[in-house]
Amino acid sequence: xxxxxxxxxxxxxxxxxxxxxxxxxxxxxxxxxxxxxxxxxxxxxxxxxxxxxxxxxxxxxxxxxxxxxxxxxxxxxxxxxxxxxxxxxxxxxxxxxxxxxxxxxxxxxxxxxxxxxxxxxxxxxxxxxxxxxxxxxxxxxxxxxxxxxxxxxxxxxxxxxxxxxxxxxxxxxxxxxxxxxxxxxxxxxxxxxxxxxxxxxxxxxxxxxxxxxxxxxxxxxxxxxxxxxxxxxxxxxxxxxxxxxxxxxxxxxxxxxxxxxxxxxxxxxxxxxxxxxxxxxxxxxxxxxxxxxxxxxxxxxxxxxxxxxxxxxxxxxxxxxxxxxxxxxxxxxxxxxxxxxxxxxxxxxxx
Amino acid sequence: xxxxxxxxxxxxxxxxxxxxxxxxxxxxxxxxxxxxxxxxxxxxxxxxxxxxxxxxxxxxxxxxxxxxxxxxxxxxxxxxxxxxxxxxxxxxxxxxxxxxxxxxxxxxxxxxxxxxxxxxxxxxxxxxxxxxxxxxxxxxxxxxxxxxxxxxxxxxxxxxxxxxxxxxxxxxxxxxxxxxxxxxxxxxxxxxxxxxxxxxxxxxxxxxxxxxxxxxxxxxxxxxxxxxxxxxxxxxxxxxxxxxxxxxxxxxxxxxxxxxxxxxxxxxxxxxxxxxxxxxxxxxxxxxxxxxxxxxxxxxxxxxxxxxxxxxxxxxxxxxx
Amino acid sequence: xxxxxxxxxxxxxxxxxxxxxxxxxxxxxxxxxxxxxxxxxxxxxxxxxxxxxxxxxxxxxxxxxxxxxxxxxxxxxxxxxxxxxxxxxxxxxxxxxxxxxxxxxxxxxxxxxxxxxxxxxxxxxxxxxxxxxxxxxxxxxxxxxxxxxxxxxxxxxxxxxxxxxxxxxxxxxxxxxxxxxxxxxxxxxxxxxxxxxxxxxxxxxxxxxxxxxxxxxxxxxxxxxxxxxxxxxxxxxxxxxxxxxxxxxxxxxxxxxxxxxxxxxxxxxxxxxxxxxxxxxxxxxxxxxxxxxxxxxxxxxxxxxxxxxxxxxxxxxxxxxxxxxx
Numbered sequence: 001x002x003x004x005x006x007x008x009x010x011x012x013x014x015x016x017x018x019x020x021x022x023x024x025x026x027x028x029x030x031x032x033x034x035x036x037x038x039x040x041x042x043x044x045x046x047x048x049x050x051x052x053x054x055x056x057x058x059x060x061x062x063x064x065x066x067x068x069x070x071x072x073x074x075x076x077x078x079x080x081x082x083x084x085x086x087x088x089x090x091x092x093x094x095x096x097x098x099x100x101x102x103x104x105x106x107x108x109x110x111x112x113x114x115x116x117x118x119x120x121x122x123x124x125x126x127x128x129x130x131x132x133x134x135x136x137x138x139x140x141x142x143x144x145x146x147x148x149x150x151x152x153x154x155x156x157x158x159x160x161x162x163x164x165x166x167x168x169x170x171x172x173x174x175x176x177x178x179x180x181x182x183x184x185x186x187x188x189x190x191x192x193x194x195x196x197x198x199x200x201x202x203x204x205x206x207x208x209x210x211x212x213x214x215x216x217x218x219x220x221x222x223x224x225x226x227x228x229x230x231x232x233x234x235x236x237x238x239x240x241x242x243x244x245x246x247x248x249x250x251x252x253x254x255x256x257x258x259x260x261x262x263x264x265x266x267x268x269x270x271x272x273x274x275x276x277x278x279x280x281x282x283x284x285x286x287x288x289x290x291x292x293x294x295x296x297x298x299x300x301x302x303x304x305x306x307x308x309x310x311x312x313x314x315x316x317x318x319x320x321x322x323x324x325x326x327x328x329x330x331x332x333x334x335x336x337x338x339x340x341x342x343x344x345x346x347x348x349x350x351x
Numbered sequence: 352x353x354x355x356x357x358x359x360x361x362x363x364x365x366x367x368x369x370x371x372x373x374x375x376x377x378x379x380x381x382x383x384x385x386x387x388x389x390x391x392x393x394x395x396x397x398x399x400x401x402x403x404x405x406x407x408x409x410x411x412x413x414x415x416x417x418x419x420x421x422x423x424x425x426x427x428x429x430x431x432x433x434x435x436x437x438x439x440x441x442x443x444x445x446x447x448x449x450x451x452x453x454x455x456x457x458x459x460x461x462x463x464x465x466x467x468x469x470x471x472x473x474x475x476x477x478x479x480x481x482x483x484x485x486x487x488x489x490x491x492x493x494x495x496x497x498x499x500x501x502x503x504x505x506x507x508x509x510x511x512x513x514x515x516x517x518x519x520x521x522x523x524x525x526x527x528x529x530x531x532x533x534x535x536x537x538x539x540x541x542x543x544x545x546x547x548x549x550x551x552x553x554x555x556x557x558x559x560x561x562x563x564x565x566x567x568x569x570x571x572x573x574x575x576x577x578x579x580x581x582x583x584x585x586x587x588x589x590x591x592x593x594x595x596x597x598x599x600x601x602x603x604x605x606x607x608x609x610x611x612x613x614x615x616x617x618x619x620x621x622x623x624x625x626x627x628x629x630x631x632x633x634x635x636x637x638x639x640x641x642x643x644x645x646x647x648x649x650x651x652x653x654x655x656x657x658x659x660x661x662x663x664x665x666x667x668x669x670x671x672x
Numbered sequence: 673x674x675x676x677x678x679x680x681x682x683x684x685x686x687x688x689x690x691x692x693x694x695x696x697x698x699x700x701x702x703x704x705x706x707x708x709x710x711x712x713x714x715x716x717x718x719x720x721x722x723x724x725x726x727x728x729x730x731x732x733x734x735x736x737x738x739x740x741x742x743x744x745x746x747x748x749x750x751x752x753x754x755x756x757x758x759x760x761x762x763x764x765x766x767x768x769x770x771x772x773x774x775x776x777x778x779x780x781x782x783x784x785x786x787x788x789x790x791x792x793x794x795x796x797x798x799x800x801x802x803x804x805x806x807x808x809x810x811x812x813x814x815x816x817x818x819x820x821x822x823x824x825x826x827x828x829x830x831x832x833x834x835x836x837x838x839x840x841x842x843x844x845x846x847x848x849x850x851x852x853x854x855x856x857x858x859x860x861x862x863x864x865x866x867x868x869x870x871x872x873x874x875x876x877x878x879x880x881x882x883x884x885x886x887x888x889x890x891x892x893x894x895x896x897x898x899x900x901x902x903x904x905x906x907x908x909x910x911x912x913x914x915x916x917x918x919x920x921x922x923x924x925x926x927x928x929x930x931x932x933x934x935x936x937x938x939x940x941x942x943x944x945x946x947x948x949x950x951x952x953x954x955x956x957x958x959x960x961x962x963x964x965x966x967x968x969x970x971x972x973x974x975x976x977x978x979x980x981x982x983x984x985x986x987x988x989x990x991x992x993x994x995x996x997x998x
Binding site: 400401510511538539540541542543544547550565566567568571572573591592595605606609610611617618620630 | 862864886889893894930931932933939941942948
Binding site for chain 2: 009010011236237238240241242243244245246247248251255256259260
């Protein structure tokens with residue numbers, strides 16, 4: 001008999017089925033993926049450059065390429081401002097423009113506001129504008145994207161470091177474990193928020209700075225669980241059996257013990273993601289996060305608080321943030337239930 | 352006297368564990384100066400009760416634990432050295448079958464993967480095709496359909512899992528199999544099937560096996576020679592039928608008398624020997640069995656008897672056998 | 673003729689889990705007389721432990737009893753009230769479990785565990801209880817009983833723990849003893865001592881004993897009568913000597929062929945092909961048919977009758993072995 005592909009473990013198949021059976025989690029996953037995909041294409045949804053321009057018989061892609069005004073017959077060699085009525089008239093003279101649904105980017109100030117900023121929702125600004133005249137909807141989309149990407153990168157990096165640290169401590173035990181645990185205890189005692197605030201008084205933190213600092217502390221979340229799993233796993237009979245076959249330490253860790261540890265890790269991850277997004281939002285809210293001008297859910301929340309007379313800012317941000325975090329929680333719960341050892345024959349005792 | 356082809360020789364093997372209890376540190380001699388040999392093509396049974404050291408011997412040979420003293424020679428080469436090539440040799444030549452069929456297979460790996468693992472680690476297979484073929488071949492050898500390779504441990508019964516454990520030890524063909532209580536966790540009818548399988552494999556493949564068990568009946572039926580262990584000491588070694596027909600060491604006699612038998616003539620009455628095996632923490636002088644032995648004399652209490660060779664190749668460690 | 677101490681008739685036990693019903697035991701019938709030891713023999717999944725535990729209603733809440741009756745000294749146990757059960761447990765019936773490490777409370781001393789049983793059923797003052805406890809420890813052969821009163825289970829050896837278990841079971845001089853594989857976890861030399869102790873005490877107090885085991889050797893040496901279970905049903909019942917000389921049911925015959933005999937030297941076992949059914953699998957007809965060497969078409973259809981051969985020796989088989997051959 002030829003083995004065509006690795007047989008899928010029926011346990012994993014069953015877990016997947018359990019996950020799908022949780023309708024709320026299943027739909028949440030889909031909604032989240034769709035929203036994330038959309039936000040990745042934020043430039044195509046909310047931009048002050050049109051998607052496509054046909055001018056004098058040729059196609060231009062302002063969404064991707066920067067064109068100087070002179071291309072369209074204008075006077076200045078600077079980048080064409082497609083929102084400028086003058087440029088629009090130039091193009092419309094011999095062509096057309098295809099705009100994305102929202103004709104603002106996150107930093108575009110609507111010069112043609114009839115009312116003082118922040119202005120309420122209108123046909124032009126679907127969710128109104130913030131206190132600088134920037135379109136709220138656009139800022140929400142870009143802010144959503146930044147939050148999710150930040151969260152994902154932070155979660156992934158924390159997981160890799162945390163699992164590695166936990167694995168080494170748990171597997172080798174002894175002095176390595178003692179040293180590691182003491183180090184973590186001390187390190188965990190440091191106040192992250194204050195460190196970040198202090199840092200922002202020296203440097204203007206950007207995406208990568210924030211990520212780096214938070215990563216310094218967020219990796220510790222998973223260590224306990226993974227360490228426990230490795231401490232337990234290294235004594236299992238089948239690990240001993242693998243040793244007698246000549247398997248080296250790394251092989252045993254990766255092949256035999258890690259898959260078990262990943263169960264708990266996977267069920268944690270949506271919640272870590274949730275936490276990361278919340279932390280970034282909190283920092284932005286306080287003003288210690290992303291540099292001013294960046295689109296950010298937290299910053300919009302701060303604006304919403306400062307402009308209670310303009311409820312469209314606060315409410316819409318709250319809804320987006322609440323939706324995002326709820327989706328992640330539902331996904332996490334569904335994953336946790338799917339991995340529940342009570343339904344898992346490998347975690348039970350002998351029949 | 353014929354010179355036997357010895358595959359494994361243990362000389363003065365020693366392993367001591369330290370235990371703390373109520374603040375005091377005790378030294379437990381799990382294996383106390385044991386010397387024995389395993390001949391090519393034979394099944395050597397090692398039998399004894401809990402704490403006698405039989406499992407520790409197996410673990411030391413396969414280097415799951417490190418011996419504290421003595422030597423082990425596999426085909427003449429010392430396997431306790433740190434030499435990497437020798438270690439690799441050891442892993443390929445000597446394999447273990449474990450007791451608990453439910454715990455000794457990784458529940459996440461398919462049967463095929465588990466069986467092929469040794470080969471994978473040592474790069475024995477030249478192609479995926481070869482790997483699949485040899486796995487199928489080995490599964491058939493242990494009486495399982497090759498389609499089992501795609502299944503997972505929780506889908507198999509205890510007896511089937513134990514067969515997989517045996518299959519894992521067979522690929523690639525080893526020189527020596529150490530079976531550590533391979534049938535103790537199985538039902539009697541399944542146990543019989545697996546024992547028949549082991550006997551068949553021994554005949555077909557000329558396997559050499561070290562069969563460790565606490566079950567005297569099982570050991571009797573499969574072993575060529577039997578070694579009896581008590582409290583870390585080797586007390587008697589003889590060929591199977593001879594040992595049961597005429598046990599010389601008092602402990603062996605006690606052991607044989609204690610095995611419940613399907614024999615109408617034998618019935619339990621009251622008033623059997625009331626002695627208990629001494630605690631492992633006790634430090635006994637002299638013969639380890641002297642406090643339960645009906646023949647014990649002052650000599651037994653003072654001096655530990657060494658293994659003596661009697662007529663017919665039998666060895667006994669007793670002053671009065 | 674005196675009424676048997678324990679009489680089980682047509683007992684069926686199911687386990688409910690979600691919306692599935694697992695049939696663990698199917699119409700089992702047996703009885704234990706005063707002064708007699710009945711061994712209930714079977715492999716794992718045969719239902720022997722479930723059957724024994726059902727006598728005192730010690731099964732988990734998921735257990736259901738669709739039919740049958742369990743009569744203890746004439747009193748019906750199925751559906752019995754709390755008072756009846758309390759009286760039965762520890763007073764009329766003593767139980768010895770398999771794993772003394774888990775069935776003894778690791779946080780209570782030996783004295784406390786024995787005293788608890790006495791105090792529950794035979795209230796007496798502290799001094800008397802202490803005397804009785806020491807008496808019991810002597811009875812079960814524990815040396816230096818007075819010193820051992822304050823010991824915790826982990827300070828005792830396996831054999832000693834099992835003796836304490838027996839002391840607890842016998843504390844109120846029960847008339848019936850249920851022993852669930854009491855020596856399986858012990859070394860063979862210790863097993864022999866514990867079994868001889870059980871024999872001695874049961875003879876002395878004329879108790880009826882229900883002894884569960886998978887070891888045919890133990891059955892042969894200890895029991896007077898034996899009931900062989902397979903797949904939740906009783907395959908064969910009969911006096912020990914008679915049954916082993918003339919097994920009626922092919923499973924009994926097959927089982928005997930699997931027992932290792934130290935004196936027999938090298939031989940291959942006569943094995944039973946295939947494996948035992950998991951609890952809950954209920955094929956049509958005889959449960960043993962898939963593995964039986966003498967199976968006929970009639971075996972797979974419908975209920976299996978009981979065939980008797982001799983006094984109190986019966987098997988559930990269409991074509992029982994007769995002197996080893998069908």
